[in-house]
Amino acid sequence: MTSNNNILIAQGGGPTNVINQSLIGIIQEEKKNKSKIFGSINGVNGIINNNFKLLNKISLPTLKLIGNSPGAALGSTRDKPDQKYCLEILDILKRKNISKFYYIGGNDSSDSLKIISNQTKIFKHKLQCIHIPKTIDNDLVKNDHTPGFGSAAKYVAMLFSGINFDVKSLPGVYLGIVMGRHAGFLTAASSLLRKKKDDGPHLIFLPEIPFEIDNFLKLIKKEYEKNGKCIVAISEGIQDKHKKLISERTSKNQEFDSHGNVQLSGSSSLGDFLAEQIKKKLKISRVRADTLGYPQRCFPGSVSEVDQDEAFQIGRTAVHFSKTEKKSFSTGISERKNLEKIYKITFKINSLEDVAGKTKTMPSKFYDSKAGNVSKLFQKYALPLIGKKIPKTSSII
């Protein structure tokens, strides 16, 4: 280990079920470079607080266990560095002679990285800032999809397939509130394991489509009258036509994170509110609402093997790219041109400017806003991401 090869890894934002696969991908690959590999504990926060851990000595079997674990193994943060914070970060990284800083995170984390990277020029420290994407929301621009999405999508798809059987047994209306602030990809994934024509979810409400309560009730009424049941997937981020979150009306106490985002998860008022509307206005007695919550990103029994492998590979690939690129960048997954072809991905380089702080939403070809549902093309896009290890099922009724 030479001091020229000091590298730093951190993890930021909400963890996913495979964020540690990217971590161990980087560690295993940087070990080959004989780098001295530091981990910053709790994202950029650990840099400021001088809270580092040397990662070289973790054994391969332990690394594998870490890769299989949800949560961010190095800890995470919601801190968003401002100019002053960034100067402090750079001062510490310079003193530790860090040449590469790998930050595994979503679009907020890539934004932090962009700010730091821009400061290096005036700070006269040669530092490569390397972004490795993760987010269950799948909302990173310039990426076909994002590591972490496939496993969360698998949880949501499997849950709705289970709910299908449950609601067949005891009919009624079931509402499942799915994570996703601006992008409806995860909510749309509720459709992925529908097999029969009358399988739910029968209706899907996305943040991309302005939400109107009257239309919502009308569609549910129609479906319920047809089949005596209705399963509905609703994004926690549904908004009215003025882009105002519906959940802001239903929750008394709003909470904001340091990126200025309203905290959506961890409260269930949206589901309860919508269930009450259905009971009162449609006079349907059996209405149940679940807010799917944190299991979507950390339930250990629904990891997609495809997602897991890609998260590992993108970590390794970031290390390869760091040698050829010599500058800061965001590692990406190339957009598939033809969704009919056999599933295969390639990695690419995006500039931090292209990715940072931007949000991708569902393209309109992926949904049918009038029917309150997703398109077949979305299913072609997303089905390969959840992998093939799905329990096979059947029913009598």
Add this chain to the structure above:
Amino acid sequence: MTSNNNILIAQGGGPTNVINQSLIGIIQEEKKNKSKIFGSINGVNGIINNNFKLLNKISLPTLKLIGNSPGAALGSTRDKPDQKYCLEILDILKRKNISKFYYIGGNDSSDSLKIISNQTKIFKHKLQCIHIPKTIDNDLVKNDHTPGFGSAAKYVAMLFSGINFDVKSLPGVYLGIVMGRHAGFLTAASSLLRKKKDDGPHLIFLPEIPFEIDNFLKLIKKEYEKNGKCIVAISEGIQDKHKKLISERTSKNQEFDSHGNVQLSGSSSLGDFLAEQIKKKLKISRVRADTLGYPQRCFPGSVSEVDQDEAFQIGRTAVHFSKTEKKSFSTGISERKNLEKIYKITFKINSLEDVAGKTKTMPSKFYDSKAGNVSKLFQKYALPLIGKKIPKTSSII
């Protein structure tokens, strides 16, 4: 098939992840008896509405798929037959020449079966009423445990192990509201995959222990001050010292089923209320609450192989017992005498009177009410039930 061998199967109450294993256990075994096997669609409701399905022709591969599926494959019901309803049922069963009626369900279903069975004497129709237990609540008396519990317990245990990693990443207070009206077994199962000393859940609140909000806040404060985080498992059935449900205070619109039970699941007001109390009174900013809801009983990715096998075997065994007993009964799992011994179960006969409508709660040896936690003995009791197919995990921090 002779008309003497007409048998009927139905499923009642809230479904579990393995209720169909018992169904196919009965079907496979009754096929050997050359019985004509009818299924009643939607529990006792299907009898009244003459909604039967002949089950003999379902192929073995399809039966296996049905066994692997959540929900009640024959449909379920919350109907509770009164005297008049029972006479109608018996009239129809007599006309169909049904000699055995297998009803797979919880203590409410066994109560329905007891009422029907008691009517046979005055109705002059020879009918064996056979109860096969299922419930995720594990609250059936005279049973070591109940098929369905192990898989729900596995979901809850796995979820809390995932939450552990998630909260390690982004510390705060996490509340998980677990199903269970009177019995805390399922909530207690949240403890089963704790490995390290500081692993959560750090506190567990059961319906068996009178709930006091001041004590609840005091215990959370202490834990949070010690570790900067606190993971809490709370039963939806927690009650004050007057046996009044806490959720009755937090939910505006109460709903009752036909057994007179308050509907607890499908609303998340309890978790939201408790989270608000913590934020306000303890001034902790990051507090999240999930109401675990229906995934506990129907998520397809967390079935316990032990539970699955036992549910199948108890169905088969009910058929065997029906031949030796010649009278109505409830099939049961014998209480283990010594929890230190290698896990092994045996089946037994209970009378319907002994089981019907009664509720088992956690014995006091299974918890420490002062510490807000469960005992090691509970873990010895419950750990074998969730099986061994649990993902292995590790972390750095």
